Amino acid sequence: MLMGLLPVLMIVTVGMRRAHEEREDAQSVGPTLAELKAVGRSADPVEEIRRAKQTRRFPVEIRRPTGPPVIELTEPDPLGRMGRVACTTCHSVRPPNLSNQQPSDLDEFHAGMPFEHGRLVCYSCHNPGNADTLRLADGRAVEYPQVMTLCGQCHGPQARDYRRYSHGGVNGYWDLTRGGRVRANCIDCHDPHVPRFPKMIPTFKPKERFLVTTRDDHTPGLRFGGGTGHE
Amino acid sequence: MNETPSFPPQGSGSPVLSRRTAVKGACATLGLAAFGAAISPLTKLTEDISAEEFLQQHYQELSAKDKQKVFARLEAETKEEYGAEVTIRDDRPIPGTKFVYAINLSLCNGNGKCVEACHRENNHNRQTNESYIRILEMPIGTMDMGKGNITYSHAVPAEGKFYLPVQCQQCDNPPCVHACPVQATWKEDDGIVVVDYNWCIGCRYCEAACPYHARRFNWQKPEVPADEINPDQSYLSNRIRPQGVVEKCTYCLHRTRRGRLPACLEACPTGARVFGNILDPESEIRWLFENKRVLILKEHLGTEPSFFYFFDE
Numbered sequence: 453m454l455m456g457l458l459p460v461l462m463i464v465t466v467g468m469r470r471a472h473e474e475r476e477d478a479q480s481v482g483p484t485l486a487e488l489k490a491v492g493r494s495a496d497p498v499e500e501i502r503r504a505k506q507t508r509r510f511p512v513e514i515r516r517p518t519g520p521p522v523i524e525l526t527e528p529d530p531l532g533r534m535g536r537v538a539c540t541t542c543h544s545v546r547p548p549n550l551s552n553q554q555p556s557d558l559d560e561f562h563a564g565m566p567f568e569h570g571r572l573v574c575y576s577c578h579n580p581g582n583a584d585t586l587r588l589a590d591g592r593a594v595e596y597p598q599v600m601t602l603c604g605q606c607h608g609p610q611a612r613d614y615r616r617y618s619h620g621g622v623n624g625y626w627d628l629t630r631g632g633r634v635r636a637n638c639i640d641c642h643d644p645h646v647p648r649f650p651k652m653i654p655t656f657k658p659k660e661r662f663l664v665t666t667r668d669d670h671t672p673g674l675r676f677g678g679g680t681g682h683e
Numbered sequence: 684m685n686e687t688p689s690f691p692p693q694g695s696g697s698p699v700l701s702r703r704t705a706v707k708g709a710c711a712t713l714g715l716a717a718f719g720a721a722i723s724p725l726t727k728l729t730e731d732i733s734a735e736e737f738l739q740q741h742y743q744e745l746s747a748k749d750k751q752k753v754f755a756r757l758e759a760e761t762k763e764e765y766g767a768e769v770t771i772r773d774d775r776p777i778p779g780t781k782f783v784y785a786i787n788l789s790l791c792n793g794n795g796k797c798v799e800a801c802h803r804e805n806n807h808n809r810q811t812n813e814s815y816i817r818i819l820e821m822p823i824g825t826m827d828m829g830k831g832n833i834t835y836s837h838a839v840p841a842e843g844k845f846y847l848p849v850q851c852q853q854c855d856n857p858p859c860v861h862a863c864p865v866q867a868t869w870k871e872d873d874g875i876v877v878v879d880y881n882w883c884i885g886c887r888y889c890e891a892a893c894p895y896h897a898r899r900f901n902w903q904k905p906e907v908p909a910d911e912i913n914p915d916q917s918y919l920s921n922r923i924r925p926q927g928v929v930e931k932c933t934y935c936l937h938r939t940r941r942g943r944l945p946a947c948l949e950a951c952p953t954g955a956r957v958f959g960n961i962l963d964p965e966s967e968i969r970w971l972f973e974n975k976r977v978l979i980l981k982e983h984l985g986t987e988p989s990f991f992y993f994f995d996e
Binding site for chain 1: 817971
């Protein structure tokens with residue numbers, strides 16, 4: 453129903469449709485029709501962008517953990533209860549042993565956990581004083597949702613690139629006057645204990661025409677099967 | 684004696700066919716036959732090509748009203764032939780926008796999720812797994828595309844290799860556009876090179892002219908199951924293409940001209956892709972140009988791409 457409208461109208465209409473869905477932003481989505489008309493094709497692009505930016509911008513949301521990790525119990529605890537336990541459930545009653553550096557040093561709990569993160573030790577990042585928080589290099593505690601602050605201490609170039617969108621996955625809108633974005637967190641892609649990005653198997657391959665063996669079928673356009681010409 | 688012979692002879696009882704009348708008649712008959720032959724394609728139109736489609740004008744000549752008619756016809760055809768309700772829109776360039784794409788070759792691991800996302804987003808033929816993107820597995824130390832391999836299927840990244848995704852570079856000096864004999868392909872104001880699939884004659888000159896192998900030819904009528912068709916379509920972009928025409932990457936203009944990111948970028952699990960408006964001084968793509976080592980594929984050809992590759996330090 454919108455196809456017949458002018459291109460300029462089109463852009464505005466798309467913006468307005470979205471605005472309709474988010475009623476409270478109805479006045480702030482994208483440039484208005486009057487603005488676009490006033491600008492036209494010949495206007496200075498940079499000026500146009502500056503003008504567009506004066507309208508409200510949609511938020512950029514960074515995915516983050518909601519809190520400290522919890523462990524699902526695989527068998528009942530001594531009182532016969534199933535459920536999930538927080539780090540502090542155990543660590544508040546067991547004093548930290550700073551001589552334990554790697555999972556391989558442990559004889560119970562976390563013992564078999566894979567760990568390949570340079571020469572870090574457990575308490576490089578985990579807070580011995582409060583197991584439900586992490587610890588920065590200067591000793592300050594940092595909450596789990598702010599884990600990227602911790603990563604950024606050592607991985608400066610990556611943190612800088614991340615801030616400028618040259619690192620890390622993103623979904624949503626390039627144009628923040630039209631919609632928001634959702635960005636991945638460091639630990640969405642990098643397991644903090646084994647941070648190297650895992651190897652992957654490519655699962656999808658285009659079938660290249662010039663690489664297909666044709667056997668007895670020499671009919672162009674039928675080489676991929678498709679239900680014709682093979683009976 | 685002074686009787687002048689009349690010509691044609693008159694007065695005779697039987698009507699005589701004059702030479703002039705005979706020639707006139709013969710010419711009229713031939714002319715009618717020729718006209719009939721000339722319009723015979725119209726009379727033989729099958730369900731594949733309607734009379735309206737045959738007579739459709741070039742996209743740039745269409746008025747708003749024409750477009751409305753054409754898009755409605757195409758939507759109805761999709762419904763009839765593929766059983767899917769789709770919306771075909773006329774997404775035009777956003778004023779003050781020039782799209783530029785960049786890929787971080789230090790991050791790309793060749794997993795091919797972008798290739799698949801393109802396939803699904805753009806309603807490609809399911810029979811051929813077609814996609815506008817090819818990923819070349821390249822030996823480290825060269826940018827010679829001839830040394831690349833696109834058929835690798837082992838775990839990636841492999842030792843000693845890097846991965847070079849190649850798609851339409853949206854050149855500012857596009858050889859494909861220069862090659863088209865019927866102007867069925869052109870460059871728009873935001874930098875995207877588009878094709879009017881209904882104006883394309885399928886000569887494939889553009890495909891041969893492109894140094895990046897970015898153009899594809901529809902050898903078959905695309906087969907896409909109704910429930911897999913992306914209904915969010917644009918006339919110059921991902922609507923289902925007819926058989927016998929050339930198609931190409933449009934930077935997902937049905938998404939990007941509505942402010943969204945391209946499908947291949949969203950699908951990338953390594954976050955290697957960066958997209959944005961190069962005219963915006965505060966855009967992420969501008970920061971990249973000012974701070975990264977950026978290179979152009981086959982720069983010596985002078986195609987002036989709007990597509991770049993970069994490395995981390």
